[in-house]
Amino acid sequence: MTRNLSFLLLAGALILIILSVGIFYAVRLWASAQTEWNALLKKLIVIDRDRVDRVALDAIWPSGQRRTDDLARELEPNEIWQLLGELDGVKRLESNSRVLVEMATYLQRSYPEAASVAEELRLHARELEWQVGRLGMAAEQGSLEFHIATYAQNVAIAYYLMEQRLQLLCQQTNVPNFRSV
Amino acid sequence: MNLSELDLLFWAMSFVANLVLLFVLLIRSRSRNFPLFTALITLNVARTIVLFVIRRHNAQSAYFYTFWTLAVVDMGMQFGIVYEVSSKVFRPMGKWVPDVKKISWKRVIVIVAITSLLTLIPRPPNDSRMQEIIVKSSFLSAALMSELFVGMLALSAVAGLTWTSHVARIAKGLTAYSIATLILETANTYLGLGGSGPVYDDLSRIRIGIYLCCVTYWIVALWRNAPPSRNMPDHIRKQATTISQAVKLRVDGLRRAGES
Numbered sequence: 001m002t003r004n005l006s007f008l009l010l011a012g013a014l015i016l017i018i019l020s021v022g023i024f025y026a027v028r029l030w031a032s033a034q035t036e037w038n039a040l041l042k043k044l045i046v047i048d049r050d051r052v053d054r055v056a057l058d059a060i061w062p063s064g065q066r067r068t069d070d071l072a073r074e075l076e077p078n079e080i081w082q083l084l085g086e087l088d089g090v091k092r093l094e095s096n097s098r099v100l101v102e103m104a105t106y107l108q109r110s111y112p113e114a115a116s117v118a119e120e121l122r123l124h125a126r127e128l129e130w131q132v133g134r135l136g137m138a139a140e141q142g143s144l145e146f147h148i149a150t151y152a153q154n155v156a157i158a159y160y161l162m163e164q165r166l167q168l169l170c171q172q173t174n175v176p177n178f179r180s181v
Numbered sequence: 182m183n184l185s186e187l188d189l190l191f192w193a194m195s196f197v198a199n200l201v202l203l204f205v206l207l208i209r210s211r212s213r214n215f216p217l218f219t220a221l222i223t224l225n226v227a228r229t230i231v232l233f234v235i236r237r238h239n240a241q242s243a244y245f246y247t248f249w250t251l252a253v254v255d256m257g258m259q260f261g262i263v264y265e266v267s268s269k270v271f272r273p274m275g276k277w278v279p280d281v282k283k284i285s286w287k288r289v290i291v292i293v294a295i296t297s298l299l300t301l302i303p304r305p306p307n308d309s310r311m312q313e314i315i316v317k318s319s320f321l322s323a324a325l326m327s328e329l330f331v332g333m334l335a336l337s338a339v340a341g342l343t344w345t346s347h348v349a350r351i352a353k354g355l356t357a358y359s360i361a362t363l364i365l366e367t368a369n370t371y372l373g374l375g376g377s378g379p380v381y382d383d384l385s386r387i388r389i390g391i392y393l394c395c396v397t398y399w400i401v402a403l404w405r406n407a408p409p410s411r412n413m414p415d416h417i418r419k420q421a422t423t424i425s426q427a428v429k430l431r432v433d434g435l436r437r438a439g440e441s
């Protein structure tokens with residue numbers, strides 16, 4: 001095969017990859033923009049929020065500030081893991097966080113004046129996704145037990161704070177709150 | 182350097198289209214939000230005038246160097262527009278989002294390296310070393326530009342960031358044009374400039390045709406105002422009051438529990 005033909009094939013493959021990735025994400029953005037509020041509500045998975053709150057409030061105050069009192073971070077890693085429903089439970093939180101990001105995007109589109117709260121919410125949801133990603137990697141590498149205390153609790157904190165921001169956003173924009181589901 | 186009637190028609194159409202777009206950018210005050218994009222369109226208008234004047238004086242060497250120098254400036258400005266667009270998408274509150282800081286630079290370097298290495302493979306039939314450098318660098322810049330726009334699209338979708346109407350329109354046009362350019366530059370790099378004059382000319386005409394479509398799209402999209410915010414239906418508003426009150430009670434309870 002000549003060098004020019006090799007180039008043509010490789011460049012063709014590059015163009016196909018660029019086109020595929022571009023179309024995939026363009027469709028994803030388009031679909032997200034078409035989704036209505038009620039459809040987003042239906043996407044949420046039921047979770048035991050009291051358990052998530054318990055893990056989060058073990059490390060932070062409801063205001064979001066880190067607890068420094070003697071009773072802070074009393075929960076053992078195993079307790080945290082059980083309360084969050086183990087890796088499946090954490091995955092459910094991650095799944096919900098993606099929906100909550102879409103909700104924030106929806107509200108941001110409809111009510112641009114609420115952009116700052118929506119952005120805070122998005123940041124918490126992304127933080128949660130990163131933490132879950134780290135947990136997933138730790139599980140794959142067999143070092144999950146060493147990371148539960150930090151990553152899993154951070155997941156709960158991120159989820160807790162994210163819900164608070166979305167609730168604030170819902171109050172500002174007078175739309176139904178996700179916690180009705 | 183004789184141009185056919187079709188070439189002159191394309192040339193005139195590009196000039197008029199760029200001029201109309203520049204008019205739209207200025208009259209609708211879009212230039213305030215997109216200064217670099219406006220500068221690029223201004224450059225395109227100026228380039229057409231300068232190259233036309235040089236061509237009338239039949240200064241082939243001056244035409245060649247002016248054409249390629251302005252092409253380099255054009256490419257630099259396109260990278261600037263990538264920054265302009267990304268600063269609007271990835272800086273929603275005037276601050277770069279952490280998603281940008283968490284970009285895997287190793288991955289970026291690998292992609293750029295692979296794309297660069299790709300240009301070392303072909304040996305296109307060119308008349309001079311300069312021609313080879315021109316076709317290969319044109320391919321490389323088109324590939325990098327396409328990768329940048331698609332990468333930006335992917336990152337924004339993953340990060341859940343919204344594209345405001347005009348930013349999305351400009352980015353959409355540039356992405357389509359850069360991918361089309363990449364396909365045409367692949368053909369140019371494969372065929373080379375040596376002895377393939379008619380093919381090169383045909384590909385250039387196709388590129389101008391695609392650019393004209395993009396400019397027409399921008400003229401219409403940037404003339405129109407961004408769509409107004411949607412209003413929430415009444416039934417959603419009614420649900421809201423009830424649910425918000427219930428949530429407020431629950432959060433107040435949590436707050437009291439945390440403070441006690």
